[in-house]
Amino acid sequence: MGKCKAFRRAVFSAALVTGVASVAQAQDIAVRGEMVYTMAGEPIENGVVVVRDGKIAQIGTTVALPAGMRLIQAKVVTPGLIDAHSTLGLTGMLNQDQDQDQFDHASPLQPELRAIDAYNPKDELVDWVRSFGITTVHTGHAPGELMSGQTIVVKTRGNTVEEALVRDNVAVAATLSSSARKSGGKSPGTRGKMVAMLREQLIKAQEYKAKLERYEAKQASGDGDDEEGKVLASEGKAPPTRDLRLESLVDVLDGRMALLVTADRAQDIASVIRLQQEFGITVWLDSASEAHMMVDEIKASGLPVILHPTMTRAFGDHENVSMETAGKLAGAGVPVFMQSGFEGYVPKVRVVLFEAGVAAANGLGFDRALKAITIDAAKLLDVDHRVGSLEVGKDGDLALYDGDPFEYTSHCTATIIDGVVVSEGAH
Amino acid sequence: MRQGMKLVVLALGVAASAALALGANAKAFVGAKLIPIDGPEIDRGVLVIEDGKISAVGAEGDVSIPAGAERIDVAGKVIMPGLVDTHSHVAGGASAADGSGPIQPGVRIYDSINPRASGFKRAVAGGLTTLNVMPGSGHLCSGQTVYMKLRLAETPHTIDDIMYLNADGSPMGGLKMANGTNPQGDPPFPGTRGKAAYLVREQYIKAQEYAAAVKRATNADGTMDASKMPARDLDMEALVEVMEHKRVVHHHTHRADDIMTVLRLSKEFGFRVVLHHVSEGNRVADEIAAAGVPVSAIIVDSPGGKLEARNLLLATPGIMERAGCNVALHSDDWITDCRLFLRMAAMAHRAGMTRAGALRSLTLAGAEILDMQDRIGSLAVGKDADFAILDGDPLSAYTHVQETWCEGVRVFDRSNEQDHLYAVGGAGAGHDQEPYLCCYDHDNGVQHLNAEAN
Known part of the structure; x- marks a missing residue:
């Protein structure tokens, strides 16, 4: 193993620190629900979920609870909900310059910006969404620059991002829509230029990757060293100068990160499909307002769709948005996920439960809507070994409701993360 | 006509x-x-x-x-009165005042609305039949609002086809005012709250003097002495209408102290006012109730987005209801989608408003705010045949408006393919007028309508 690989591994190990969520406050707790949607098999009537040391220890209908164990009851119990795409923690509640960290406008191409360096776990909107049962959020740099930065998966608790973190370096956020367009002679000024710039960067990353691999091959074969064992600084005999931007894109080329591309117009969706086919990378199609006009093409591409919030406003690139798109995509067999998205004004954050509810009532249906914000999202984000369903060994993340969670008039009565009750009442 | x-x-x-x-x-x-x-x-x-x-x-x-x-x-099915939206920007960029000054009461949004805008089709798809369409909140006074009646069985040719008109044929409407941060800016716009109130008082005092001059020019027999009449001033005429209770002030205001400023100015100049948005209405609910001033509130899905909305609660409409205020709700479309206006009442009920109060907030409370409680807002003999037919409870997420009727004519039918398009969205459903660009804010790369803003 060459030195280069060693340094890359160092980079990744720093980056891959999985959230060692503090369970110091976790108490053993039991939850009984008249209906428990485990999302791992049929719902359980009058089910009990026992959480010990922050993990689910037992699920059943006849569970003997130790004396003194706290029991919380609810009409409906679900896994903690997952928001498949947000900018929570980067787009702070006040919407003032000092709490907005979703963009740096110095360059349209900054895939090297990490979300762990920007996420504020103490923003009040984190508390807000979790009071409705959202326990896991895929968040990071926002749509609106060609490549604005990276994303992470966090829990909606923790004093530090390290405590909140579930998965780092999840995706690079890219945008192929009018919102990434620049005026005044700056690039990208057109859609053609946007795609050209993305292709140029990915090709550069391919070349960078080839250089790394040539160097590693030489190191492995031992012929990259001079007589004293030092690496020669000529082509293939020394690692390329480190380039954080290209390193990030090599992660995309290698599938360690997805390329999350926000595109709304049908023509932009077609560009995303074309880009994916050219580079063979993992692409998540994001927002996709006109996906209902491109169902066959999207299905053929195999791309998953993290659909715009159902209540997205119909103007600009979103003017043809439909509340029925989630149902149409799911009905056609396209994997579809729900998000709160990015809001520049009011409401500063959407609540993915509410967005899924409107989709449920407009063709997606209860079962698929609930799957989209639990186990399906967990699988897409590659965190299903920890969250997304109620199964023994998984994190003790639960959402409790006094009725159908999608009903406007139901309340979230408690939210539990890693066995800690983080919200109670009637939200 | x-x-x-x-x-x-x-x-x-x-x-x-x-x-x-x-x-x-x-x-x-x-x-x-x-x-x-x-x-x-x-x-x-x-x-x-x-x-x-x-x-x-x-x-x-x-x-x-x-x-x-x-x-x-x-x-x-379920039938309820046609919904009354007391604060809407649904026509997609209709506007009144421009960037030349902070107080322009003479300008009418009436002159800028495209009656064919798809927004009106979306509104009837949500069960709405009456709208107060307003200019934005980027001014202390951004002009005159219009009360619209969504007679959309046929494509309207002119705005008068979908207007409430006074007996003399003039458009019915109120006057939009705003305080807090939205109207703040570089001169001649106010830089502080104190300056904002000063600028407003200055204009109302001018209007008092204008009214006095008109009175002096009025002979005992009611005829006018042309030699004494002041030169016509459209801005002053509108403010005089307000002070003579011929026109209601619809006042954007969020923070508790800003709400109190509105009540103070209303008392000083004797104008009738409706408090709009009132994000911190929970903090001065007793004062609002004591003033007898009605409220048109909004619920959005999270607090923040601007400093004065940081304390927004879902519970505020219910708190004001319990304090004895007359509480209507409004969509503020595009801030929230008026097709989901029923949802807002459901959210208010979720957070403590009574069911009856929540349903009233979409209908009769709004009718009262627009001085049309004798004509709309309830299913009562003699009132306009404006109603919505629903397939379930109005406060359920799974309920859809099936039909909307306006003055006895069906204006929306969900089973009709084109109407269904406006109800749920899709190709062409969102094509409104382009918004007026004076008050767009491109910060953070996002276009949002400051002028139309909540």
């Missing part, structure tokens, strides 16, 4: 039906649950409409259906 012709036709219709007395123009909606708003809900009711008005309403068996009436079976 189409409107004039319609009135003539309507008058003839009334005469004809009175002459025949057979209810030939009547329609009876039979079997639905009725939510009259001004009385208890009726499980199986009958609603009879005739010549654009409600002619009977009550429980099945208690209401005699005219012999000639068309019977429409609506068993299993």
Whole structure:
């Protein structure tokens, strides 16, 4: 193993620190629900979920609870909900310059910006969404620059991002829509230029990757060293100068990160499909307002769709948005996920439960809507070994409701993360 | 004038039906649950409409259906009054005042609305039949609002086709004012709250003097002495209308101290005012109730987005209701989508508003705010036949508006493919006018309508 690989591994190990969520406050707790949607098999009537040391220890209908164990009851119990795409923690509640960290406008191409360096776990909107049962959020740099930065998966608790973190370096956020367009002679000024710039960067990353691999091959074969064992600084005999931007894109080329591309117009969706086919990378199609006009093409591409919030406003690139798109995509067999998205004004954050509810009532249906914000999202984000369903060994993340969670008039009565009750009442 | 012709036709219709007395123009909606708003809900009711008005309403068996009436079976459905949205920007960029100054009461949004804008089609898809369409909050006074009646059975040719008009043919509406951070800016816009109130007082004092000059020019017999009349001033005329209670002020205001400033100015100059948004209305609910000033509130799905909305609570409408305020809700479309106006009432109920109060906040409370409680807002005999037919409870997420009727004519039918498009969205459904660009804020790369803003 060459030195280069060693340094890359160092980079990744720093980056891959999985959230060692503090369970110091976790108490053993039991939850009984008249209906428990485990999302791992049929719902359980009058089910009990026992959480010990922050993990689910037992699920059943006849569970003997130790004396003194706290029991919380609810009409409906679900896994903690997952928001498949947000900018929570980067787009702070006040919407003032000092709490907005979703963009740096110095360059349209900054895939090297990490979300762990920007996420504020103490923003009040984190508390807000979790009071409705959202326990896991895929968040990071926002749509609106060609490549604005990276994303992470966090829990909606923790004093530090390290405590909140579930998965780092999840995706690079890219945008192929009018919102990434620049005026005044700056690039990208057109859609053609946007795609050209993305292709140029990915090709550069391919070349960078080839250089790394040539160097590693030489190191492995031992012929990259001079007589004293030092690496020669000529082509293939020394690692390329480190380039954080290209390193990030090599992660995309290698599938360690997805390329999350926000595109709304049908023509932009077609560009995303074309880009994916050219580079063979993992692409998540994001927002996709006109996906209902491109169902066959999207299905053929195999791309998953993290659909715009159902209540997205119909103007600009979103003017043809439909509340029925989630149902149409799911009905056609396209994997579809729900998000709160990015809001520049009011409401500063959407609540993915509410967005899924409107989709449920407009063709997606209860079962698929609930799957989209639990186990399906967990699988897409590659965190299903920890969250997304109620199964023994998984994190003790639960959402409790006094009725159908999608009903406007139901309340979230408690939210539990890693066995800690983080919200109670009637939200 | 189409409107004039319609009135003539309507008058003839009334005469004809009175002459025949057979209810030939009547329609009876039979079997639905009725939510009259001004009385208890009726499980199986009958609603009879005739010549654009409600002619009977009550429980099945208690209401005699005219012999000639068309019977429409609506068993299993729910009928409630057409929704009244007291604060909307749905026409997609309609505006009044421009960037030249902070106080422009003479400018009318009436002159900038495209009656063909798809937003109106979306509004009826949400069960709305009456809108107060307003200019934005980027000014201390951004101009005159319009009260619109969504007669969309045919494509409107001019805005008058979908307007509430006064007896003299002039458009009905209020006056939009705002305080807090939205109207702040570089001079001549105010830089502080104190300056904002000063600028407003200065103009109202000028208007008092203008009114006094007009009075001095008025002879004892009511004729005018042209030599004494001040030069006509459209801005002053509008403010005088406000002070003479011919026009209501619709005042954007969020923070508790800003709300109190509105009440203070309203008292000083004697204008009638409706408090809009009132994000911190929970903090001064008793003061609002004591002032007897109605409220048009909004619920959005999270607090923040701007400093003055940081304390926004879902519970605020309910708190104000309990304090005794007359609380309406509004969509502020595009801030929230007016097709989901029922949802807002449901969210208010979720957070503590009574069910009756929540349903009233979409209908009769709004009618009162627009001074039209004798004409709309409830299912009552003599009122306009404006109503929505739903397939379930109005506060359920799974309920959809099936039909909307305005003055006895169906203006939305979800089973119609084109209407369905406006109800859920899709290709062409969102094509409104382009927004006016003066008050766009491109910060953070996002276009948001400061001028139209909540």
